[in-house]
Amino acid sequence: MSANPAQGQPRKPDSPRRVRHGIKFRRKEGLQGLPWFAKAFVDAIESRAALGARVMGMEYALSGQAASFSLDTGIVDALVQGRAPRPYVVKLSLPHLSKEQWVDVVQVMAHEALFAAKLLVGEMPEGIEEPFAACGVNLLPKTPSELTVECNCGEKLPCKHAVAVGYLLAERLEVDPLALFALRGLPGTTLLERLQEARTVQTTGVSQSHQSPQLPSQKAQLPPLEACLDDFWRPGRKLADFERLPAQAHVPHALLRRLGASPLGGKFPLVGLLASVHDSLRSKAIELRERVEGHDA
């Protein structure tokens, strides 16, 4: 190995440096049979890449030259080891939707149970583009150029490194379709939560922070009204039982102590305030009761 004084740079080796535990493209069928939404990304990159970059990109992908690959931040972030000592930093990204646009999209999606149902089991619904289109936006790249490709190798983009990452992305999307939404700025799991939330609102009109309390089921069974015609107007015998049930000893702030600290992340001392609210409620309730009883006696 010798330096190339003409270029003032170390000469690169003929083949890329091997990567231990690199991320490999493992599909046996190659690019055949990719789902449509994954293929859309392959197309977007390949249509702009030179043949050499495509061939080498596949070569890189198959041999596991990518040292890392992540979608965590809403863009594809990868390190690809080429012939240079340091891996190249590759990024693929799509413009994110605004928060408001996401709210709109979720609302539209919530109208059809199919979306939530398919996504819940990890499948990409066929018509997923429709709700986006309805809001005037896109999920998949609208044009190949909408997919921004970056790499610090200095070659013409999309370079072989970027192409390799594109293939890995396609494979990832096939396995984890929900990852697609992250590219538009909303993690798949968050989308699912919001979608379910929105569906509850749409079916019941409201989304609540609490469940309706369930009564012990055998006791909650009331006979149908038709069976109550003879005793339609009076309280049942259980009213006497209700009035006789022994009172429970008061445990101060029992619920708040069971709740513990708020997980909401606010800074205001919420639980302390609630404790003093509870004290006020208790003393006012006692006051009212005593007033009523005073009247009584």
Add this chain to the structure above:
Amino acid sequence: MSVLHANWHRGALHLWAESADAYRAGKRVAPASADQLVEHAFVTSPDEVRALAQTMGIDTAGARPARLPLVLPFDGDRPAPSDRLASELGLSLGAERDLRLEACDIPTLAVPPETALPALFAFDAARGEDDHAGGHELRFWCAAARLALELLEDQRVVPTVQQDRSGRMEARWRPWLSDAHTAERAATLLAAMPPMCRAIADATEADGWAVLEDFLGACVDTFARDVMVQESYKEAIEDRDDADVHVAWLRGLLDRASDVPQANAGDVSLVRGVRQWLGMLEDIGEGRAMRLMLELLEPPPALFGERDGDEDKHPWRLAFHLVTTEEPSSVIDAETIWKQASGKGGSKKGAEKNAELLLGELARASRIWTKIEDALEETAPTGLDLDTAEAYAFLREIRPILEESGVQCLVPDWWSQASTRVGARLFIEGESMDGEGMPPMGDARRGGLGLHSVVNYAWQIALGDQPLSIEAFEALARKGSPLVRLNGRWVEVRREDLETGLKFLKQHPGGKMSLIEALRLAHGAAEDAKGLPILGMDAKGWVAEVFGPTHASERLEMIEQPKRFQGSLRPYQLAGLSWLAFLDRYGLGACLADDMGLGKTIQLIALLQHEREKAPEGEKVGPTLLVCPMSVLGNWHRELTRFAPELNVHVHHGLDRPHGDKLMATVAKSDVMITTYALVARDKESLEKVDWRRVALDEAQHIKNPPTKQTASIRALKAGHRIALTGTPVENRLTELWSIMEFCTPGYLGPMAEFRRRFAVPIERHRDKERAERLRGLVRPFILRRLKTDAKVISDLPPLVESHQHVPLTGEQASLYDKVVDEMLAKVDRAEGLRRRGLVLSALVKLKQICNHPAHYLREAASPEVVAVDATEPSEGAEGVETPIELPTDGRPLSARSGKSIRLIQMLEEVVAAGDRALIFTQYRQMGHLLVAMIRRELDVESLFLHGGTPQAKRDQLVARFQDPEGTAPIFVLSLKAGGVGLNLTAANHVFHYDRWWNPAVENQATDRAFRIGQLRTVNVHKMISAGTLEERIDQMIEQKTELATQIIGAGEQWLTEMSTGQLRDILSLRTAALEEV
């Protein structure tokens, strides 16, 4: 007159009212059109509703007119009246009605929640004054409002948030109903919900829970916001930034407005976050196979040796276990878990899972008590050492919260036992009687004993049953530890108890006081032991005999049946007699409250004989005044004559009753004088002058609170001994209890207002068990109540007990009776043959009707009535719309016009109060209608009615409903012909024969509806007989099995028609003068 109703629907209390006038006018509903519901036929306008509500003390501020579609029972083409309206109108509403549900539109007055809750409380408090204008469901709403208030008081309220379709976020205060105890209360209340409360036409499946939950939620949120505003809570977040999620949430909670500001529309993180947080409350380990169990172990006693003290020297141990959630549960302790997890024996894999579970559970518990985090620092925690203060904190504060969160806690036995608390015990010693023992019976001068005698007393501070000296006590106080060791036992010592205790002891060295004062003190009925729990009393001497820990009746030596008693007393009756004589000996009043049918009357009669038998030769025992309602006056006289013919009985009644000196002379000659409640008030002056040996009240529930002139005159009577007889469960009806005790043992329960404050309110309103227990302790020595179901009684009782109720006619009945007899006799003389027979028979029917009720005879109820006296079943008349019975306009109850009705209602009241069920047989369908209306109105219970016109399917339904243990109709009225055979009605243990049949076999057959296989209790048969009338005459003949009687039994009424005019006059005419009080 109108009846107010209330429904809760979507955040508002909808008030509406049925109008009696509109009902009477008979307006029918217009048929429904395609797109509109029918309108209710007899409801009032919202304006009238407002006026009505206001007369009942229900504030309607902020209410607006609205409409509410309800699904109501329809009878034919109009809505059926509610029970309350039916009662107010005196409708009987026979069983033949075929009700169906139909939706109709009701104009209402919608009261917003901020007015509704206080309004219900105001109504609740004022209830009883004008109850009749309110539907029965108002009681339910009052109970629901009380539950809401209870939840607020107990801090079972959580803040919540919700988001709607448009993305708008709202915060609400909600009741937390998911904990077991609360859920149980709510479920019990729900089970009592009157169906009408959930009969809202657009509600899904009449979901009662949705209605109740919405009601509770609205009450809680409204009340909480009121408090937030009153106390200016929003100032706390005034200058805070809404970007802080807590602040944003609180904006919707601390003011009237519920909106939560949000930075990002559609952001669901707050809703999800709060849901996750509140989810902690639901996480009580139910889904897990095993849960945490904490066991608090006191330091081993051996460490301390013999000495007390050294409380802080040795640590307590909180041991960790896992317990399976399934039943029966099994426990694994933490040591075993860790040992197995490290591979030493047992299945390693399962053990690792358990170890993980244990750590998870400890982490959960540490959120409630951070002290547990100390244990989590170890790799294999098995428990935690605590100092005494921490152990105390665990016992007092932490344990209840952990238990609510599904963590089982085991604590030492001594905790929670009252015997470990510091309190005061009262020692009482009755002074002995001059060495002579008790004064002899009948000594008129005695009376030094009784409640007002003086006793020696001393207070002692005690730990449960261990008395403490002042020095020991002060030493405790110096320690300042909440848990101390005393005589080798751990004991809870509250600082405040110590201080009050010391102060108290110094102020109360002991001495003498009256017994009544001492008893009141010992049972917490008086103020003196301020703040210090009173642990009970110890008595010595004669006081111990009466007020000892067991009821005197259980340890008394039985006295023998008086020799002159004409009959035989059952063992429990002898026990009652012994008890009455025992209390009498000490000059203490008594309340004999045995169940109806156990023979209170004869126990009292035997007492009168007993005291005469035991009196020294030649000494005359003073007279007893017996006060009873008019309706049983004759019965008493009859029973006295029958069982104790040797007693001189004077019935103080009628226009010619003696007054002044003449009365004194009569009294002097009498052993017993019987009179009525009304006459005691009227002849107050004469009666007050007598020194009665005893005053006894029958049906003592008649002395009412607030005191009437009657009650005051009775209390003013001078008596050496007082006895009250009653068949109602006095111990559960506290005002009644007070009134009766105030008669038997004046002053014992203190003034009414104080009694209410100290006992009635805490017990009835707050279900305070401790107070109830104290009150029971206080009154128990003076009350003897045996139930027919008591083991001791049941073995003494025959399966069938028959009694004859001889009741007087009212003035109205007597004059009608005379008139009919006179008219008939006048005509009969001049008639012959068939015509004569017809005259006699028709007069007979009229007389029987008059004995039943004047309204029966006068045909005031418009139910189709065909006179039928004999074997013919009433034929089916045209079924008309039932029109109301004329109710007395002077406010008297309908029953007041008939002696039999008065007595029947009195007896049924006891039946209902005891939770028993009764059959009432009558021969007349119209009388049946009258009875049903009367029972509904005067007892406020529903009764069933079966007669010849009831179709078979309906009959089966009625029988099933009556037999159902959960059924709500305790009284079954039956026509003798239709209901006298075939039916199985063993749910009843009382049978009333309201009018008499000439043939005992027919009556017996009817009685057998209840008295048959499957009947496990004694059946009481009550035959109602109008005194002095032909009913009584014929009853006598049957009882005496006269020759005439055999004719009667064979031939129905035919024999009467063959009598001569003289014979007729003899048998029919009224023997006693009008018996109504003048």
